[in-house]
Amino acid sequence: MRRTTRNRDEINNFEQVKKAIITIETDFFRKKELILLQTGTGILLGEYILAVAHLFSWPVQFFPGSYLIVSEFEKFRNNRGGSGELGVPPLAPLDTKLSNGVRKTGSEPKANDRQKPKRFVENIKRSERSECLSERSQVRLGEASERKLMFCLTELKPGQNF
């Protein structure tokens, strides 16, 4: 469909807004495997990021790992005084994915991967979780987790939080 001039203007205006919008992912760990529970959008407000917690969808205790996914990273850098200098230590990405959202790393999903999200939660003991959290930096999100996320989301019905 051909866009009108008005639409183009609005999109141009929104280009500035774009940098303030980020993606939040919430997950927990089960046996050293990162499991994505939800994704969401966050709003940058000063030095804070506002997001929806979805505490009604998922138990509070399983809100340990939220990540900021900065997908417009280069734009942020270029915006800083135009010099392109970071001025901060180099960032080591924990996870990378392609622009189409497909992550680079991953393994084939196992047969028992497609469980209900609630069962994941029930199966995890506190000690297991804390052990896994300490190894957070070593964990890479795999294709199996992606599929689990999609399964979690498709389980939700209209009217529930998403």
Add this chain to the structure above:
Amino acid sequence: MKEGVGRKEEIITLPLEIFFIDYANDFVLFKLPSLIKDFCLPGSIIGNSEQLKSGRLIFSMPYVSSLRTKRGRIEILSAKKEAPPHSRSDIYFGIKFCEEVCSGESGSPVFVRINGRYKLIGILQARSVRSAKIGIAMRINHIISVLKKHKGIDLTRLKKNSAV
């Protein structure tokens, strides 16, 4: 950003520190990671969600893999049926979008355009039971009052790196 065929985009992932969780109203405030504090990020201009009127044109900007702009109109000023349990219904309002509300769009900013400027009036939180095109958003004024009361933070007075 990597150059080459297909223009692969690098995505940086940073762990977030929870600064405040509102259990009753289901929103969370993260502290911006110190590593990216030096970057020039624009802050959103806070609007007044108490001035909402039914039929008002609004814009939402979900970021699901890529940025999308959605248009809609305010349809329900008080979303009683859709409000989460233990929560006041008058802090939510409904928006009828041109397209369906999808997973991952929660937390999206809801803007109104006033005098050519976009002002934040709410955050998208859920989808209505009545229609997949109706999104339920929380009023920004309520979030401001909660944060002021519990954490002494005044969102309207936060420094703005640049205007939106």
